Amino acid sequence: MSEQEILAFDKADAIVDVPTHYCPGCQHGVAQRLAGELLSEMGLTENTLLVTSIGCSVFLYNYLHVDSVEAPHGRAPAVATGVKRARTDKFVLSYQGDGDLASIGMAEIMHCANRGENISIIFVNNTVYGMTGGQMAPTTLIGQKTTTSPAGRNASKEGLPIRMAEIIGSLGGVAYSARVALNNVKNIRKAKKAMKKAFEVQQKELGFGFIELLATCPTNWRMTPIQANERIENEMIPYFPLGVYKDVTAED
């Protein structure tokens, strides 16, 4: 570093200094950086056990400096339950995409939340199966074209997109459930605050913490990163309203 250069920003210690594999404009990188920053800021890095799932999400274990275990398709909440029951003294974090969590893993997420497992789950909703090549997800919007809904998702045949933050918020064991978006700086800041809240309820042993992040997948949406951000604002947020759907710390 020359004398003229000033280090204005340093990465959090929970973040591994390697290039990520994500496509340009993909917001997994943003979500994972927020998680890494929070682990560092909250002093949780050395105490965290991470459960990664499948698809693009799985490589989170390469990007966070925490011990981790890989779960089969949809089963991350069950794997996380096993981790937490074996090590109740650890901070357990899980990270899943929409195909994984809201389709094949619907039973596991519902029951894990309902049991009130003391874990935090970050749910990345980009309305599509990413790594698998852009197929229809349970969160795919009506009319959205994917490789398995080439004419656009049709409600009469394929049902309506599932709103997970609301469903999770309705369950007994849940301490915190919220939906945020990663489409602009203001929303990213809000997202970090909400994620922090989900982490805090675990620290306080209040129950299950759930954060739904509306995120882009420019590659499979066939959009530029800018168009993808606009799609979150114009199409996703109207159907998936941002907000807190349960917060036991606000109920007293």
Added chain:
Amino acid sequence: MTKKGEKLFIKGNEAISRGAIAAGLKCYFGYPITPQNDIPEYMSAALPAVGGEFVQAESEVAAANMLIGAAAAGARCMTSSSSPGVSLKQEAISYLAGSQLPAVIVNMNRGGPGLGDIGPSQGDYFQATKGGGHGDYRTLVLAPGTCQECYDLVIEAFDLAFKYRNPVMILGDAIVGQMKEPVITRALEERNEEEGTEWRIEGAKDRDHRIIKSLFLTEGSLAGHNLALQAKYDEMAKNTKQELFETEDAELIVVAYGSIGRIVKSTVRKLRAQGHKVGLFRPITLYPFPSEELNKLAKQGKKFLTIEHNLGQMVEDVRLSIRTITDSDFFGFMPGNLPTPDDFEEPILKSLGGK
């Protein structure tokens, strides 16, 4: 918690539960299915009482995946089920094997295929010993024939699981799980829970982070992983367990495992009293299969009859073990029916007499 040397009159299922707790079980995850319900029922009260965790999962799938998490954290953990439930667990068992995680899975085999019935059967032999889930892997399989063996083998199963970092299956059936016998318990030596778990996830402090996984994308890395697994299976194959009963001067050796092996033992006793030269070879490890021991008997010129509570599965391993020397006759007893020693008398005599 059972005391050392206590003599109890209990079911095989309870013996498995007590043995697992004596072995230091920390987490049990299960889902009700007949005929193994005594295990989760026992665990739900007994395990929390000794500081362990019991979870009745939402499905067999979830229970087996909870096993992945607890095993990754280095805990002694177990799940139990019966045939259709074990099919649902196979995905997680494949992941356990691929991630090299130690765990014990109990299968109290019932009749199949499909929903089958809740009666005894040995129809899951192929599934248990040949992989069961996807990919090129093996599960260690132990088959108890008595309630005492249920107790002893589950203890051994935990040691083997950690020794090899591999899932171990206890393959029983509705007979051994449901019958009651005297069982002598034992107190185990104090065990350091951290010993042998230097690979576990526990929080990355002052070292690089650990990743427990079965995904190997870089060219050649999956091949290397599979070769390492194979080397482990080769090592396991050196340690087989079997019971030999009246085999020395026998002309005909009956090969049978589990509770059927034990029923055959009664038939052999009866036929011996009548002067017939028959014996029993009862494999206790089904994977690895005791091929060498069986081959030794074949070299001595013995004839073989394999008796199973199915239409012929283990007989393939018997034949592979002795194929260069001789062959084995086969008698399959239909699943859904409960055999007695008398049911095996005629096929043994027929085989002994050379048809």
